[in-house]
Amino acid sequence: MTALAPAALQSAPASSASAGGGSGIRERSLTWMALPALLMFVAFGVIPLIGVLVLSFTTWDGIGEIRPSGLTSWKAVLTDPGLPHALWVTFLVMALTWIVQTPMSILLGAFLAGQQRYRELLAVLYFIPLLLSSAALAITYKALLDPNFGLGAGLHLPFLAQDWLGRPYLAVGVVIFVVSWQFIPFHALIYQGGVRQIPVTMYEAALIDGAGRVRQFFSITLPQLKYTIITSSTLMVVGSLTFFDLIFVLTAGGPGDATRVLALSMYITGFQANLMGPASAIACILVLVGLALALLLRRLGGDATSSQLEGA
Amino acid sequence: MATVTTSAPTRRPAAKKSADRGSGMRGTVSKNWFGGALSWVWLLIVLVPIYWIIITSFKQQSDYFSTNPLAPPTAPTLSNYLMVVQSDFPRYFVNSVIVTVGSIVPAVLISFLAAFAIVRGRGWLLKATNSLFLMGLAIPLQATIIPVYLIIIRLGLYDTLGAIILPSIAFAIPLSVLVLSNFIRDVPKELFESMRMDGASDWQTLWQLAFPLTRPALVTVTIYNGLGIWNGFLLPLILTQSPEKRLLPLGLWTFQGQYSVNVPAILASVVLTTLPILVLYVIGRRQLMSGLTAGFSK
Numbered sequence: 001m002t003a004l005a006p007a008a009l010q011s012a013p014a015s016s017a018s019a020g021g022g023s024g025i026r027e028r029s030l031t032w033m034a035l036p037a038l039l040m041f042v043a044f045g046v047i048p049l050i051g052v053l054v055l056s057f058t059t060w061d062g063i064g065e066i067r068p069s070g071l072t073s074w075k076a077v078l079t080d081p082g083l084p085h086a087l088w089v090t091f092l093v094m095a096l097t098w099i100v101q102t103p104m105s106i107l108l109g110a111f112l113a114g115q116q117r118y119r120e121l122l123a124v125l126y127f128i129p130l131l132l133s134s135a136a137l138a139i140t141y142k143a144l145l146d147p148n149f150g151l152g153a154g155l156h157l158p159f160l161a162q163d164w165l166g167r168p169y170l171a172v173g174v175v176i177f178v179v180s181w182q183f184i185p186f187h188a189l190i191y192q193g194g195v196r197q198i199p200v201t202m203y204e205a206a207l208i209d210g211a212g213r214v215r216q217f218f219s220i221t222l223p224q225l226k227y228t229i230i231t232s233s234t235l236m237v238v239g240s241l242t243f244f245d246l247i248f249v250l251t252a253g254g255p256g257d258a259t260r261v262l263a264l265s266m267y268i269t270g271f272q273a274n275l276m277g278p279a280s281a282i283a284c285i286l287v288l289v290g291l292a293l294a295l296l297l298r299r300l301g302g303d304a305t306s307s308q309l310e311g312a
Numbered sequence: 313m314a315t316v317t318t319s320a321p322t323r324r325p326a327a328k329k330s331a332d333r334g335s336g337m338r339g340t341v342s343k344n345w346f347g348g349a350l351s352w353v354w355l356l357i358v359l360v361p362i363y364w365i366i367i368t369s370f371k372q373q374s375d376y377f378s379t380n381p382l383a384p385p386t387a388p389t390l391s392n393y394l395m396v397v398q399s400d401f402p403r404y405f406v407n408s409v410i411v412t413v414g415s416i417v418p419a420v421l422i423s424f425l426a427a428f429a430i431v432r433g434r435g436w437l438l439k440a441t442n443s444l445f446l447m448g449l450a451i452p453l454q455a456t457i458i459p460v461y462l463i464i465i466r467l468g469l470y471d472t473l474g475a476i477i478l479p480s481i482a483f484a485i486p487l488s489v490l491v492l493s494n495f496i497r498d499v500p501k502e503l504f505e506s507m508r509m510d511g512a513s514d515w516q517t518l519w520q521l522a523f524p525l526t527r528p529a530l531v532t533v534t535i536y537n538g539l540g541i542w543n544g545f546l547l548p549l550i551l552t553q554s555p556e557k558r559l560l561p562l563g564l565w566t567f568q569g570q571y572s573v574n575v576p577a578i579l580a581s582v583v584l585t586t587l588p589i590l591v592l593y594v595i596g597r598r599q600l601m602s603g604l605t606a607g608f609s610k
Contacts, residue, residue: 029514030433037426037485038441044460044482045448051459062461108354111347122351124597129358131589133543135561136582139568140365143575151364154381181357213344234450241452245545249565263454270458271550279458286455294450 049287055280062274073277083282085257086265089172090289093261094240096176101184101236102229108184109191110221123192126185134182138249141178168258171251175259178246183239187232194228195221230301237293241286262286369393369580376576392580396567400555401581404563405588408542411473411559415480416538420530422481423488428518430489431496432504442493448486454546464551475551476559480544484537495529496522531599535592542589560585 059069077083108126112119132140144151145164152160164170198220206216244263247253253260253268260268262282270279360382368376369392371385379386430442460479469475499522507517523530548559558566564581571577593600 026514027433027435030429031435031437033425033514033518034429034433034438034441036422037489038444040422040478040482041445041448041485044463044479045453045456045485046444048456048459048463049451051462052456055458055462104350104354107347107350111344111351114344114347122355125355126358127593127597128362128590131539131593132582132586133545133561133564135543135545135564136585139564139578140361140582142568143578144361144364149377149575151381154379181361184354185358238450238452242454244454245549245561248545249568263452266455266457267546276458283455283458287451290452290455291447291450 052280052283052287055276056278056284058277058280060276062270062276066276069277073275073281076275077278077281077285080278082257082260082265083285086260086262086282087285087289089257089259090241090261090263092172093175093179093243093259094237096172097179097183097240098233098236100176100180101187102233104180105184105187105232106191106222106225106229108188109193110195110217112188113192113195123185123189126188129182130186132182134243134246135249137178137182138246141174142250145174165251166255168255171255171259175243175247175250178250179240179243183236187236190232190235191225191228194225198224227301230297234294234297237297238290241290262289365579365582368576369583371576373574373576392574392577393584395577396581396584399567400558401560401563401567401584403556404558404560405585407473407558408560409588411476411480411548412538412542414473414477415484415541416534419481419484419537420488420534423485423533424492424523424526424530425518426485427489427492427496428514428522431493432514432517442489445486445489449490453483457546457550461550469551471552471554471557473552473557476544476547479547479551480541484541488533488537491533492526492529495526499525528599531596535596535600538592539589 055066056073057068057070058066059072060066112123129137142165143149145160147153147161147163147166150161152158152162162170164174202220202224203216206220211219241261242263243261244267247259247261247264248267251259253264263286266279266282266286269282270276364381367384368381370388370390371379372387372389372391375385375387426441426445430438464470464475464478469478503521504517507521512520543561544559545561545565548557548562552558552562555566564578564585567581568578
């Protein structure tokens with residue numbers, strides 16, 4: 001979602017309004033068509049976005065009156081030692097999920113784009129984890145990894161029977177694993193689409209030059225996938241900011257605050273501690289991080305990225 | 313996928329589709345052992361937990377604590393499923409269906425209209441609308457939950473299904489518009505022009521030309537967003553509170569809290585909440601795959 005690349009608009013040729021009159025009327029009827037979506041998005045997307053900024057300068061317990069309180073909420077959030085930690089956990093989860101998922105997705109995608117006999121079947125089975133809700137997954141893995149009654153204990157595998165969710169770094173590892181388990185197939189599908197668009201002639205030429213499979217992968221497949229990588233990465237990165245429900249059900253941010261990402265911090269501050277002002281300030285930080293990352297990725301990808309969205 | 317270039321996209325005719333996939337696997341005569349091994353390993357990683365969920369959900373609780381976790385149940389039982397069906401799950405299920413259908417139908421419809429307008433129109437307002445939606449993609453919309461909560465309270469909708477439906481529609485718009493507009497852009501311009509020449513209005517063009525041609529994308533967007541809404545947790549958690557208004561994911565969570573030691577029953581509830589989606593996926597799989605990988609399958 002390369003989104004952010006309005007280039008798509010400019011490169012779309014002007015629809016020939018020159019073909020006869022009535023283009024003013026046409027434009028009006030088209031504007032009417034876009035209106036419902038626009039209004040809906042403004043009401044529940046844009047206004048809340050402005051609202052979250054406004055609310056961060058207020059004091060509100062979620063029930064009573066909303067009182068302006070200047071920079072109080074911001075001061076509270078920015079001086080809270082929990083914030084750098086939440087940022088660190090957020091970026092850690094983001095980076096690690098990307099590092100684990102991307103190479104695996106590219107390799108699987110490239111493989112699935114070929115003519116393997118079981119490709120169809122594999123693609124079907126791979127997709128199943130995507131159908132499970134994060135809540136269901138978190139509940140499942142909690143039981144599966146239980147040190148006393150889980151898979152490890154039952155199979156007498158000491159390695160698997162650790163206190164996975166009770167140790168800070170192991171818990172982060174579990175989050176990374178569960179996310180990858182669920183989303184690698186989805187990204188592999190995106191890469192499969194990307195690989196299929198690479199002109200066959202390039203591979204044929206490489207073959208004539210005597211390039212082997214590995215060489216072909218590194219000199220053709222990977223460079224050609226540049227925009228697909230940007231697309232997939234943008235989805236991964238912005239998506240990782242929203243791993244709220246998985247972590248909420250799996251660890252509730254624990255042990256201690258080891259898995260307390262920004263989104264969770266916002267929820268706990270606002271809806272459990274009833275401090276809506278500071279929670280809104282955290283939400284603002286979350287929005288800023290998302291925007292900054294999306295812009296950064298777009299910068300990396302140049303402007304052609306929007307043409308590469310694989311319908312994620 | 314949707315190439316937004318002005319030149320005609322270089323697509324090979326569908327007939328040859330399966331014959332030549334530029335994948336790097338072609339031409340090289342040797343089999344791709346590495347890729348093959350990797351994909352089977354991944355399959356194992358995917359299937360073991362799923363297999364475990366299914367067999368465990370048929371185990372009796374005593375069985376669960378005493379047998380090998382990967383062994384099939386010694387005395388398979390449906391009692392876990394009965395227990396789930398006899399609890400409040402049927403109500404959660406109905407609520408989830410209402411919210412999902414009630415969100416997805418309007419969301420896809422208005423996104424389709426907007427996408428068509430954005431592709432066909434040229435006014436500043438449409439351009440601005442598109443830019444706004446594109447920006448919406450970069451923002452984790454969950455971050456706006458506090459003002460959404462406030463708006464829902466002020467509208468008097470707190471603790472109703474409508475409270476979940478309205479934001480769900482809005483959150484689904486940006487991606488839907490992007491995917492749909494990319495697809496509509498792929499429709500050859502000549503088709504639109506010839507319809508215009510025949511005196512068709514924009515609305516006629518929309519329904520008679522764009523709608524049938526973008527069907528794969530419509531299915532994709534429907535399934536993708538439907539999945540997100542069906543499995544959504546944050547909106548119901550914050551915007552509803554009474555058990556009568558609970559949706560499945562939240563129901564799972566509370567169920568797990570109540571029956572934390574009865575793992576087979578919890579896993580039966582996991583299976584039952586996933587089953588409807590699995591059925592839909594099996595039905596719409598081809599469309600979804602072609603839509604996701606953006607095969608412009610006519």
